[in-house]
Amino acid sequence: GAVVSQHPSRVICKSGTSVKIECRSLDFQATTMFWYRQFPKKSLMLMATSNEGSKATYEQGVEKDKFLINHASLTLSTLTVTSAHPEDSSFYICSAPPSSWRGQNTEAFFGQGTRLTVV
Amino acid sequence: AQTVTQSQPEMSVQEAETVTLSCTYDTSESDYYLFWYKQPPSRQMILVIRQEAYKQQNATENRFSVNFQKAAKSFSLKISDSQLGDAAMYFCAYRLTGNQFYFGTGTSLTVIP
Numbered sequence: 001g002a003v004v005s006q007h008p009s010r011v012i013c014k015s016g017t018s019v020k021i022e023c024r025s026l027d028f029q030a031t032t033m034f035w036y037r038q039f040p041k042k043s044l045m046l047m048a049t050s051n052e053g054s055k056a057t058y059e060q061g062v063e064k065d066k067f068l069i070n071h072a073s074l075t076l077s078t079l080t081v082t083s084a085h086p087e088d089s090s091f092y093i094c095s096a097p098p099s100s101w102r103g104q105n106t107e108a109f110f111g112q113g114t115r116l117t118v119v
Numbered sequence: 120a121q122t123v124t125q126s127q128p129e130m131s132v133q134e135a136e137t138v139t140l141s142c143t144y145d146t147s148e149s150d151y152y153l154f155w156y157k158q159p160p161s162r163q164m165i166l167v168i169r170q171e172a173y174k175q176q177n178a179t180e181n182r183f184s185v186n187f188q189k190a191a192k193s194f195s196l197k198i199s200d201s202q203l204g205d206a207a208m209y210f211c212a213y214r215l216t217g218n219q220f221y222f223g224t225g226t227s228l229t230v231i232p
Contacts, residue, residue, distance in 0.1 A: 043225050
């Protein structure tokens with residue numbers, strides 16, 4: 001199946017600093033990527049939709065100035081947590097559904113996730 | 120509004136037994152795909168099974184099968200001959216034509232040896 005690589009898998013940063021998380025589709029092109037946040041034993045909360053060549057679409061309640069998303073190419077999207085606070089500590093997951101609909105690749109492929117700890 | 124409901128936050132099953140996880144969803148669309156994803160302790164999301172809404176036949180993948188009731192908007196997952204490695208969080212989800220996925224709240228499955 002298709003592979004989505006997310007990096008880093010774990011990161012610890014100090015309050016007030018910024019952290020960048022990368023999400024790459026390794027063997028397919030993704031015009032859209034999704035960024036989720038997951039709290040312990042909870043569901044995936046969609047934060048934003050990353051669109052190649054245009055601005056990201058943020059879900060209600062998500063601060064776009066705090067969670068900067070850049071879809072730099074058809075295989076790369078980045079999420080930057082700016083001026084991180086301890087409450088930003090969480091598990092962040094990206095996913096990329098290949099564009100085909102009636103083809104085999106209709107499911108989303110997920111990155112390994114990034115555990116962010118802000119101290 | 121697009122919603123997915125998993126009414127069982129936690130379930131347990133004896134090893135080798137069968138368990139069914141429930142899922143209901145709400146959409147006004149007629150064309151969509153339904154999925155069950157598994158998230159083990161590693162937290163990597165793994166596709167378990169997929170169902171096309173336009174197909175009436177229930178999908179099966181080895182020990183995993185679904186009961187898809189389109190009119191009732193129900194999509195339950197049956198795990199037969201449960202194994203210790205099946206212990207995980209299970210998420211029901213559906214996808215519309217526009218790439219958007221909607222996930223349920225998850226069911227934590229414990230397998231008892």
